[in-house]
Amino acid sequence: AEALETDVLILGGGMSGVSAAHTLNSLNVTDFLLLEARHELGGRVQNAKIGDISVEFGANWIQGLGSNPIWLLAEKYGVKNRYSNWSNIAYLSEKNGWNDEELEEAVTRFEEVVFDAASKEAGRRKELGLADLSMKAGLRLVGWDAKTPAEKAAEYFSHDWEMAETPLESSFIGTIESYNESFVESGNGDNNIVVDPEGYKQVVIKHAAEIPDFDQKVRFNEVVINITYSGEDVTVSTSSGLVVKARRAICTFSLGVLQHNDVSFYPPLPEAKRDAIMNFHLATYTKIFARFPRKFWNDTEFILYADRDDRGHWPIWQPLDIPGFYPGSGVLFATLTGDYAYRAEAQTDEELQENMMEQLRFMYGPDIPDPIEFKFPRWTLDPLFRGSFTNWGAGVTEKQQQALAAPVGGDTGLRRDDTLWFAGEHTSRKYFGYLHGAYWEGRLAAHRIADCIRSDGCTESFATGLVRRQAGEMEAPSGERRRMRKRMWE
Ligand SMILES: Cc1cc2nc3c(=O)[nH]c(=O)nc-3n(C[C@H](O)[C@H](O)[C@H](O)COP(=O)(O)OP(=O)(O)OC[C@H]3O[C@@H](n4cnc5c(N)ncnc54)[C@H](O)[C@@H]3O)c2cc1C
Numbered sequence: 001a002e003a004l005e006t007d008v009l010i011l012g013g014g015m016s017g018v019s020a021a022h023t024l025n026s027l028n029v030t031d032f033l034l035l036e037a038r039h040e041l042g043g044r045v046q047n048a049k050i051g052d053i054s055v056e057f058g059a060n061w062i063q064g065l066g067s068n069p070i071w072l073l074a075e076k077y078g079v080k081n082r083y084s085n086w087s088n089i090a091y092l093s094e095k096n097g098w099n100d101e102e103l104e105e106a107v108t109r110f111e112e113v114v115f116d117a118a119s120k121e122a123g124r125r126k127e128l129g130l131a132d133l134s135m136k137a138g139l140r141l142v143g144w145d146a147k148t149p150a151e152k153a154a155e156y157f158s159h160d161w162e163m164a165e166t167p168l169e170s171s172f173i174g175t176i177e178s179y180n181e182s183f184v185e186s187g188n189g190d191n192n193i194v195v196d197p198e199g200y201k202q203v204v205i206k207h208a209a210e211i212p213d214f215d216q217k218v219r220f221n222e223v224v225i226n227i228t229y230s231g232e233d234v235t236v237s238t239s240s241g242l243v244v245k246a247r248r249a250i251c252t253f254s255l256g257v258l259q260h261n262d263v264s265f266y267p268p269l270p271e272a273k274r275d276a277i278m279n280f281h282l283a284t285y286t287k288i289f290a291r292f293p294r295k296f297w298n299d300t301e302f303i304l305y306a307d308r309d310d311r312g313h314w315p316i317w318q319p320l321d322i323p324g325f326y327p328g329s330g331v332l333f334a335t336l337t338g339d340y341a342y343r344a345e346a347q348t349d350e351e352l353q354e355n356m357m358e359q360l361r362f363m364y365g366p367d368i369p370d371p372i373e374f375k376f377p378r379w380t381l382d383p384l385f386r387g388s389f390t391n392w393g394a395g396v397t398e399k400q401q402q403a404l405a406a407p408v409g410g411d412t413g414l415r416r417d418d419t420l421w422f423a424g425e426h427t428s429r430k431y432f433g434y435l436h437g438a439y440w441e442g443r444l445a446a447h448r449i450a451d452c453i454r455s456d457g458c459t460e461s462f463a464t465g466l467v468r469r470q471a472g473e474m475e476a477p478s479g480e481r482r483r484m485r486k487r488m489w490e
Contacts, residue, residue, distance in 0.1 A: 009246035014043020019442030047199030106154035138172030153306035164283030174392025256386025282387035430472035440471035
């Protein structure tokens with residue numbers, strides 16, 4: 001078996017691992033190694049070919065623009081993206097000749113009235129230290145209790161389609177905060193969607209390429225199976241027999257990987273950390289792509305469908321064969337979440353295609369053609385991910401969030417002797433679920449480790465404090481907080 005030694009071992013080559021590597025290098029910590037199970041970088045940023053266009057199986061949008069670091073990286077590396085118009089929607093249901101004005105009205109009401117009222121209520125509860133609730137309860141408190149098919153579809157579009165779980169499963173404060181922080185605070189509330197032939201993953205790959213000699217600092221196709229840690233060091237072994245010993249390690253594996261015990265930890269992780277891992281939710285958001293010989297759909301960026309009695313049944317479609325995207329491609333995709341996504345993943349491609357065609361023929365008539373190509377990722381069944389992204393579940397506490405992100409190894413309760421660190425979208429206080437969350441968490445862990453390398457007591461440097469604020473780990477200073485509260489909650 002091959003044995004290696006390094007100062008800092010980075011586990012996982014997604015956005016978080018690469019951002020940690022890039023940051024270590026910029027802080028002159030150059031003795032590091034990154035292990036990745038796949039043959040390339042990117043993690044949950046993955047694309048595939050359908051016909052001759054590239055589609056994104058995982059992350060697709062850049063949220064909020066403005067100060068979102070992913071937006072800055074995409075611009076820097078020339079990763080092609082364009083404005084995504086979330087109000088360019090066709091509203092479909094059986095009612096009214098497939099043009100449901102009631103659905104449009106419900107979407108507008110939810111976005112313009114209900115969400116604002118919910119934001120204020122969540123903010124008030126947070127300020128007063130009142131208990132968190134489920135999003136469902138929070139919505140009820142402000143007078144929204146989805147009853148009609150239109151209201152259910154509107155609620156799905158604004159909530160489930162973003163968090164990948166139902167309002168009943170989601171935290172009230174967590175949802176509102178994540179939305180406001182990710183979309184509003186970092187920019188203007190808009191999103192861009194990546195339409196690059198080389199894929200969104202180029203943001204990660206090109207970021208890594210800026211690190212000198214990176215190809216000598218990465219090992220692909222290495223599946224980590226065990227992580228043994230102490231107050232002195234961390235030893236990691238992989239399924240190929242590789243053993244790496246490091247003074248410190250950063251584990252960026254997804255929450256799902258941690259929940260499924262795909263990697264064994266020795267000693268077992270502390271109880272508070274295990275509780276937190278199990279209590280957070282790894283949601284599933286499944287995109288299903290089909291290429292048709294001709295297009296038969298609406299010329300809008302989104303098609304929202306309100307089913308008569310089944311909330312979540314093929315609710316959202318995105319045509320790519322529209323002007324400004326990929327005209328002539330014949331590509332359309334649907335998104336399913338939660339139980340609908342789990343069911344889809346459990347079906348064969350043929351079964352799911354049949355279900356999809358049944359729905360499309362219901363909406364567009366019996367004469368539409370079958371697809372020439374049909375593809376979708378099974379995120380939950382993939383042992384390297386076990387789902388798509390983290391959702392702050394109802395009943396998850398702030399303390400658990402801290403435990404999820406905390407390093408382990410030491411026995412003094414100070415950072416000084418901790419050896420095993422955690423980063424990834426799931427450890428982000430406010431940007432969980434997003435690429436910018438993964439990015440900031442990687443940077444933050446790298447900064448903290450550099451502080452420990454530099455000073456015996458891991459004294460926090462000015463730069464680390466700054467990253468901590470950018471990463472949303474701590475509240476902004478009170479003046480700024482007041483201004484933010486005014487915008488978001490008052
Ligand atoms: C369907 C979908 C849609 C999304 N949409 C958006 C979006 O529009 N905008 C947005 O900002 N975010 C979106 N996200 C979330 C975003 O993709 C993630 O937040 C981000 O990519 C997570 O990065 P990470 O580094 O934390 O984790 P990962 O990308 O999961 O990186 C962890 C790495 O560890 C590797 N690994 C796992 N287990 C092992 C092992 N045992 N041994 C070795 N290596 C291992 C994995 O292969 C992976 O490369 C979406 C995600 C999905 C799945």
